[in-house]
Amino acid sequence: MYLAELQFKVIADTDFTSAESAIRRYIETLIFNGQVLGREFPTAWQQDSFNSRIVLPDEQALQQKHHSDKGLDALQQLAPAGLAYPQVHILGMDLMSQHTDPCHSADFYILYSRFNDTCSPVRCGEHFAPVPLYLLNTEAADHEKLIRWQLQYQALDEIQMQQTRVLVKSAERSLQQLNSRLNKQGRQLARQLERANNTAVYYALYSGSSNNCEKEPDKPCPGCGGNWRLKQPLQQLFDFKCDNCRLLGNIAWDCQSPS
Numbered sequence: 281m282y283l284a285e286l287q288f289k290v291i292a293d294t295d296f297t298s299a300e301s302a303i304r305r306y307i308e309t310l311i312f313n314g315q316v317l318g319r320e321f322p323t324a325w326q327q328d329s330f331n332s333r334i335v336l337p338d339e340q341a342l343q344q345k346h347h348s349d350k351g352l353d354a355l356q357q358l359a360p361a362g363l364a365y366p367q368v369h370i371l372g373m374d375l376m377s378q379h380t381d382p383c384h385s386a387d388f389y390i391l392y393s394r395f396n397d398t399c400s401p402v403r404c405g406e407h408f409a410p411v412p413l414y415l416l417n418t419e420a421a422d423h424e425k426l427i428r429w430q431l432q433y434q435a436l437d438e439i440q441m442q443q444t445r446v447l448v449k450s451a452e453r454s455l456q457q458l459n460s461r462l463n464k465q466g467r468q469l470a471r472q473l474e475r476a477n478n479t480a481v482y483y484a485l486y487s488g489s490s491n492n493c494e495k496e497p498d499k500p501c502p503g504c505g506g507n508w509r510l511k512q513p514l515q516q517l518f519d520f521k522c523d524n525c526r527l528l529g530n531i532a533w534d535c536q537s538p539s
């Protein structure tokens with residue numbers, strides 16, 4: 281990932297409110313299309329320009345050919361707010377976030393997220409590296425639904441990772457139960473992505489605790505009840521894979537002996 285600065289030069293009379301809302305609108309369209317990562321974009325007003333700090337999945341991420349229609353429209357709305365088209369300055373590699381997947385097309389994808397990710401929730405099946413969403417087809421106008429799903433997933437994961445947890449069980453249930461609203465939504469989004477890209481998309485079903493650790497390594501697929509245990513773990517993370525249900529799973533973390 282790359283740390284970058286977007287510079288919006290002031291080209292006509294403007295006021296802070298209209299400049300701020302035009303910039304916010306533009307950058308949010310980039311976020312919901314996977315061209316900008318994370319939710320924060322600190323912005324400073326420096327004499328004749330506004331400068332926003334952003335994280336990009338790739339150096340080319342902001343090329344107009346990757347914009348959604350909403351992004352192109354928001355770009356046109358900068359001029360009426362007194363701002364020029366933005367200039368991108370790449371500041372360097374972001375050391376805090378994952379590296380983007382090198383594949384042009386993957387054999388399969390994995391929908392996966394954790395609380396501390398700053399990256400796309402879609403991973404390459406081979407490298408487990410994040411795939412920028414703007415490079416994937418979607419049935420919708422952009423990837424907003426997937427990004428909003430990821431935000432909720434990360435928020436719940438954050439809650440159940442804390443030492444002194446509030447809402448422990450309800451957060452864990454949302455992440456762990458196949459038919460929680462969160463997982464239903466995620467699996468539906470995975471199916472849509474699979475259709476739009478003609479590539480299998482597996483949903484990574486989180487497993488934190490179990491009430492029977494003895495049976496945990498042989499638990500059946502929660503979708504079809506079949507045997508889904510892998511001989512070799514995938515990406516050192518997944519012990520289970522069901523091709524019919526497009527599910528990946530792990531032996532509950534609480535049941536794994538620390539090595």
Ligand SMILES: [Zn+2]
Pocket residue numbers: 381382383386404405406407408409
């Ligand atoms: Zn890859």
Ligand SMILES: [Zn+2]
Pocket residue numbers: 501502503504505506508522523524525526527
């Ligand atoms: Zn299954």
